[in-house]
Amino acid sequence: MNAAYLARRFASVLVVLVIVSITVFAITLILPGNAAVMILGEYATPEQLRVLELELGLDRPWHVQYLSWMGNLLGGDWGTSMRLSLPVAGLITEALWRSAALAAAALVIVTVIAIPLGIIAALKRGTWADLSISLFAYLGTAVPEFVTATLLLVFFAAPDRGWFPAGGFVPAAESIWLFLYHMCLPAATLSLILTAHIARQVRSEMSDVLGSDYVRAARLKGLPERTVVMRHGLRNAMAPAVAVISLDVGYLLGGIIVVEEVFAWPGLGRLIIYALQNRDLPVIQAATLVLATIYALSNLVSDLVIAALDPRVRYA
Amino acid sequence: MIEQVDSLVSPSSQDARPVLHVQDYSLTYTTRAGPFEALKSVDLSVMRGRTMGLVGESGSGKTSLAWAILRYLPANAREGQGQLLLSGDDLRAKSPGEITDIRGRRIGIVFQDPSTSLNPTLTLGRQLSEVLVRHRRLSLKQAQNEGEALLARTGISRPAEMMTRFPHQASGGEKQRVVIATAFACNPECIIFDEPTTALDVITARQIQDLFVKLQDDTGVAALYISHDLALVSRIAHDVAVIHRGKIVEKGPSRQIFSAPRDDYTRMLLGAVPNPNIRLVNSVLSRQSPTILRLEQTTIRYGEKNLIDRLFGREQKEVVGAKDISFGVRQGEILGIVGESGSGKSTIARAISGLNDFSGTVALRDRAFHARQQIDRPYRRNVQIIFQNPDGSLNPRQRVRDILARPLKLYGLVPASGVDAKVEELLAQVLLPADFARRYPHQLSGGEKQRVAIARAFASEPQVVLCDEITSSLDVSVQASVARLLVDLQTRTGTTCLFITHDINLVRQLAHRIAVMYRGECVDLFDTSDHAAPERHAYTRMLLEAVPTAAGS
Amino acid sequence: MREILRHPTGLVGSFLLALVLLAALFGSWLAPYDPQLFHPQARLQGPSAAFWLGTDQFGRDILSRILHGARSTVSFGVGATLLGVAAGAVIGITAGVVGKWVDSLIMRLVDGLLAVPDLLFTLLIVTVIGGGSGHAMLAVAVAFTPGMARISRSAVLSVRTREFVQAATARGESRLYIMAAEVLPNSVGPLIVEATIRVSFAIMLGATLGFLGLGAQPPSTEWGLMISEARQFMFRNPWCVAAPGVAIAMAAMGFNLFGDALRDLIDPRGQR
Numbered sequence A: 001m002n003a004a005y006l007a008r009r010f011a012s013v014l015v016v017l018v019i020v021s022i023t024v025f026a027i028t029l030i031l032p033g034n035a036a037v038m039i040l041g042e043y044a045t046p047e048q049l050r051v052l053e054l055e056l057g058l059d060r061p062w063h064v065q066y067l068s069w070m071g072n073l074l075g076g077d078w079g080t081s082m083r084l085s086l087p088v089a090g091l092i093t094e095a096l097w098r099s100a101a102l103a104a105a106a107l108v109i110v111t112v113i114a115i116p117l118g119i120i121a122a123l124k125r126g127t128w129a130d131l132s133i134s135l136f137a138y139l140g141t142a143v144p145e146f147v148t149a150t151l152l153l154v155f156f157a158a159p160d161r162g163w164f165p166a167g168g169f170v171p172a173a174e175s176i177w178l179f180l181y182h183m184c185l186p187a188a189t190l191s192l193i194l195t196a197h198i199a200r201q202v203r204s205e206m207s208d209v210l211g212s213d214y215v216r217a218a219r220l221k222g223l224p225e226r227t228v229v230m231r232h233g234l235r236n237a238m239a240p241a242v243a244v245i246s247l248d249v250g251y252l253l254g255g256i257i258v259v260e261e262v263f264a265w266p267g268l269g270r271l272i273i274y275a276l277q278n279r280d281l282p283v284i285q286a287a288t289l290v291l292a293t294i295y296a297l298s299n300l301v302s303d304l305v306i307a308a309l310d311p312r313v314r315y316a
Numbered sequence B: 001m002i003e004q005v006d007s008l009v010s011p012s013s014q015d016a017r018p019v020l021h022v023q024d025y026s027l028t029y030t031t032r033a034g035p036f037e038a039l040k041s042v043d044l045s046v047m048r049g050r051t052m053g054l055v056g057e058s059g060s061g062k063t064s065l066a067w068a069i070l071r072y073l074p075a076n077a078r079e080g081q082g083q084l085l086l087s088g089d090d091l092r093a094k095s096p097g098e099i100t101d102i103r104g105r106r107i108g109i110v111f112q113d114p115s116t117s118l119n120p121t122l123t124l125g126r127q128l129s130e131v132l133v134r135h136r137r138l139s140l141k142q143a144q145n146e147g148e149a150l151l152a153r154t155g156i157s158r159p160a161e162m163m164t165r166f167p168h169q170a171s172g173g174e175k176q177r178v179v180i181a182t183a184f185a186c187n188p189e190c191i192i193f194d195e196p197t198t199a200l201d202v203i204t205a206r207q208i209q210d211l212f213v214k215l216q217d218d219t220g221v222a223a224l225y226i227s228h229d230l231a232l233v234s235r236i237a238h239d240v241a242v243i244h245r246g247k248i249v250e251k252g253p254s255r256q257i258f259s260a261p262r263d264d265y266t267r268m269l270l271g272a273v274p275n276p277n278i279r280l281v282n283s284v285l286s287r288q289s290p291t292i293l294r295l296e297q298t299t300i301r302y303g304e305k306n307l308i309d310r311l312f313g314r315e316q317k318e319v320v321g322a323k324d325i326s327f328g329v330r331q332g333e334i335l336g337i338v339g340e341s342g343s344g345k346s347t348i349a350r351a352i353s354g355l356n357d358f359s360g361t362v363a364l365r366d367r368a369f370h371a372r373q374q375i376d377r378p379y380r381r382n383v384q385i386i387f388q389n390p391d392g393s394l395n396p397r398q399r400v401r402d403i404l405a406r407p408l409k410l411y412g413l414v415p416a417s418g419v420d421a422k423v424e425e426l427l428a429q430v431l432l433p434a435d436f437a438r439r440y441p442h443q444l445s446g447g448e449k450q451r452v453a454i455a456r457a458f459a460s461e462p463q464v465v466l467c468d469e470i471t472s473s474l475d476v477s478v479q480a481s482v483a484r485l486l487v488d489l490q491t492r493t494g495t496t497c498l499f500i501t502h503d504i505n506l507v508r509q510l511a512h513r514i515a516v517m518y519r520g521e522c523v524d525l526f527d528t529s530d531h532a533a534p535e536r537h538a539y540t541r542m543l544l545e546a547v548p549t550a551a552g553s
Numbered sequence C: 001m002r003e004i005l006r007h008p009t010g011l012v013g014s015f016l017l018a019l020v021l022l023a024a025l026f027g028s029w030l031a032p033y034d035p036q037l038f039h040p041q042a043r044l045q046g047p048s049a050a051f052w053l054g055t056d057q058f059g060r061d062i063l064s065r066i067l068h069g070a071r072s073t074v075s076f077g078v079g080a081t082l083l084g085v086a087a088g089a090v091i092g093i094t095a096g097v098v099g100k101w102v103d104s105l106i107m108r109l110v111d112g113l114l115a116v117p118d119l120l121f122t123l124l125i126v127t128v129i130g131g132g133s134g135h136a137m138l139a140v141a142v143a144f145t146p147g148m149a150r151i152s153r154s155a156v157l158s159v160r161t162r163e164f165v166q167a168a169t170a171r172g173e174s175r176l177y178i179m180a181a182e183v184l185p186n187s188v189g190p191l192i193v194e195a196t197i198r199v200s201f202a203i204m205l206g207a208t209l210g211f212l213g214l215g216a217q218p219p220s221t222e223w224g225l226m227i228s229e230a231r232q233f234m235f236r237n238p239w240c241v242a243a244p245g246v247a248i249a250m251a252a253m254g255f256n257l258f259g260d261a262l263r264d265l266i267d268p269r270g271q272r
Helices: A003-030 A035-040 A046-056 A062-075 A088-123 A128-142 A145-156 A176-210 A213-220 A225-263 A268-278 A281-309 B062-069 B096-102 B124-136 B140-153 B159-163 B172-184 B202-219 B230-236 B254-259 B264-272 B307-311 B345-352 B377-382 B400-410 B416-429 B434-438 B446-459 B476-493 B504-510 B538-546 C002-006 C008-030 C062-098 C100-114 C118-129 C133-160 C163-171 C175-211 C223-233 C239-269
Strands: B020-031 B034-046 B051-055 B077-079 B083-086 B107-110 B190-194 B222-227 B239-244 B247-253 B291-302 B319-330 B334-338 B359-364 B367-369 B383-386 B464-468 B496-501 B513-518 B521-527
Touching: A003 A062, A003 A281, A003 C100, A003 C118, A062 A281, A088 A128, A088 A176, A088 A225, A088 A268, A088 A281, A128 A176, A128 C175, A128 C239, A145 A176, A145 A225, A145 C175, A145 C223, A145 C239, A176 A225, A213 A225, A225 A268, A225 A281, A225 B124, A225 C118, A268 A281, A268 C118, A281 C118, B020 B062, B034 B051, B034 B062, B034 B222, B034 B239, B034 B247, B051 B062, B051 B230, B062 B083, B062 B190, B062 B222, B107 B172, B124 B140, B124 B159, B124 B172, B140 B159, B140 B172, B172 B202, B202 B222, B202 B230, B202 B538, B222 B230, B230 B254, B239 B254, B239 B264, B247 B254, B247 B264, B264 B476, B291 B345, B291 B496, B319 B345, B319 B496, B319 B521, B334 B345, B334 B504, B345 B383, B345 B464, B345 B496, B377 B383, B377 C163, B383 B446, B383 C163, B400 B416, B400 B434, B400 B446, B400 C163, B416 B434, B416 B446, B446 B476, B476 B496, B476 B504, B496 B504, B513 B538, B521 B538, C002 C008, C008 C062, C008 C239, C062 C100, C062 C133, C062 C175, C062 C223, C062 C239, C100 C133, C118 C133, C118 C175, C133 C175, C163 C175, C175 C223, C175 C239, C223 C239
Parallel strands: B051 B222, B051 B239, B107 B190, B190 B222, B334 B496, B334 B513, B383 B464, B464 B496
Antiparallel strands: B020 B034, B020 B077, B020 B083, B239 B247, B291 B319, B291 B359, B359 B367, B513 B521
């Protein structure tokens, strides 16, 4: 992997982010009415609107506004939340940590469970084990997160059973155990869905690899099946599986929004919903960019991991 | 008469018991469309130190036999009563564990395509040494050393370095040598070779064949050499078995099979192999024939540079497909263009037919074109191209009638009322029944599809027809008939033809003149009869030597 | 069609799909009660002879509401997907056919848009243009467009390199003819497969938006909305949330499995 390749990938990511930022910015421009209207409400007089517009710089040409906005962002000034009157940067950072904890928990669980499940399903193709895993995987892709979340709530958090809390949050600083306790159900919800996606993909990749010519050649060399699967099969299935995992970060980002909402977990997702419902522009813009950056970076990381695993990419 | 060619195979000692013995073996696949009999009562024996060539076309069951011997049959395979013996051991009675032991140690296999049968993420050395570790119980270090020695034996110049390479860093020939080394590594009793040189270019293929003969001679291994190429098998096998639709139709020493075939199918196969001494085209072109197509300093480059990709830093690699090509083609001539894959022969065809950009000049009669954009419809009507792959060259959603009617409509050759009649005429020209007009391409065989493609090309009554490897993807028996059809059409219509192929024997049969391409350059151009003249280019001579011609008496 | 039924996934998918489509077309007639009718005496009841799936917090029959909501759910999913496919196909096919810098530019933009996860994109758009079923459908369509553009482009590109298309170019056919007669009919396959599978995503997105209050509005019987309205009562009568949840899953699964079976069908026989 040479520096040129890395540099190009980074440049790619930057370009993507620029496009996303323009899109986000453009959406706010298309808004019927503008920021001033949103702040002051429908009943503001034209003079009040005008004053605020000038103050906010809404009369400048759009590319100037965009550049000034981007300039502020990169300089660390993310503006102030219109509804909460708090600096956006602080809001987002705090929320990001909480979401990250949840996401990390889910990803760990998923990696440990989903990949072996997918491999088992591929190895035992056509048997009951495979069919049940596949069925589970299909269900996972067909049930929206909020349904899973709600059903889990009904089952585990019913007042007469109360195994788990129905939502809410306790800062880790206060009590690490309560923090984890409250994280259980939302993490489980996220894990269920992601496991379904990833297991399905791993199964598919592994099946392809197991049916390939070189695996056949390895078997016909007399190598024991375990060696064939581990040394020849897994290595080649892992690279595309990693690619899929990065795609799942996308699902994760979407799912986390809903899961946080249902379980009242105060992370980035919940913040975005709040901001969207209240049209809090600065928060919407910044949070979307943050999410898009995370997604783009995860793609980059997965590309690098693939290059590390697949010598064809490395030495090309 | 088939000429006698010295076989490279030397007589060797015979052990009493065959190493590989197949007796009365039958195999059926259960498919949705009913049972399919892949092998019917096959009898076959391979002695120690001998090579048995198993010759058949695609679908003959030859590969199924290999799977059966290696006990690697799919779930829907049903075996009959027959026996499969390896040095007297009943293979069918072995447990899966015993079979895993036998594979690699007592029976080896060499596959056709080393690119797909080697694991892309493991080094070549690892893939070679793992059999040694497994079967000969060597340590990894010992296996590496032994592996190097084996690679040296197969003619690899720097074995230690090759061990550390990945498959994509080695050429086709090098990879196949590694695969062969792996097969010989544990001194097996028997090795199955499944078309090991088909995926390689002619010269490399010849080297691998020579290597095979040498190793087989040195080790005395019993070899089952599966191939569709009769000429090749005749050179390297002691005995030959011809298989057709699952049955062995003829078996015997190779010299006998080729000099005095008894079965009709064998005779048909032998007849279909291009014999360069049998000319299909008997016309001699008059010296007065004008040059109808001319190339001057034509160069074709690949790799588009565009601004956006450069901005985003995508790598731009420019490849030269063909460089400074200049030659003229006379009216009514068949010009053969030969070369290996990547030599640029197809690239030239695509430039002439206006599919690729080019610099230089392409001239048809008195009209010269200096860029692809200049090529217009009248030119295109007069220069038609037929492609290699019969599956790809016809639109799967159009019926044959529509496919053939299209050039008629496009060039306004017949009034709408006359289209059907003309389509029938075209079909008759390529020896296809008229009711094929209603069919879709997937209802036709490969050879039939190719005939439709030929009919389509000749429909517009062009002055030049480019044939880009039109027989290479077809079965041997069909190749000959399609080649003959083309020559017939050409003779009757007087169309000029550029026949591009890698099969030198075929081109010697049907071309007036031959052009030889090597790495994008035209290195030789001569009358077919002058192929053995001393002034021939070194590469031309190498090519001619490397190609097997059928053995016989 | 028979081929699909032979596949296990196709069989199950077709079955589910048939159920859902039946409900969508005839739900209103099949429903035993008026979906908006209150039965104050029989609130939050579990399944019984009178109410097969139980009642919600207002005493409305859940089964009737689900049957009634099938139509809006399915038409949402199909409508949003069709719009997204149409828009995406136009963009992707243009990119694939015109090629060169136009193609690169369009694909870069598409890559950028694909960096935003579906749900987020949809939420953003809905915020801008307002909530409600119609706007939500538009939002989902716009969110699908980049993905469909990418797929149509690769379908077109893979057909473009096929020899019969090159034969047409060599003949001197006009660009329009090549597109209409040679490329398009052979590219439609993967598009149809992808579209079918996307309907399941559209249904889920629509339900999610309804749940978040940004999609269908009361008193609609959209299934996501039903779950959101019943949330506070879910411990007292889990059927209020379970039934619509299962319905959503069935609809999404039906389209998903059917699309998968379709893909297996088109792939081996066809253009590879």
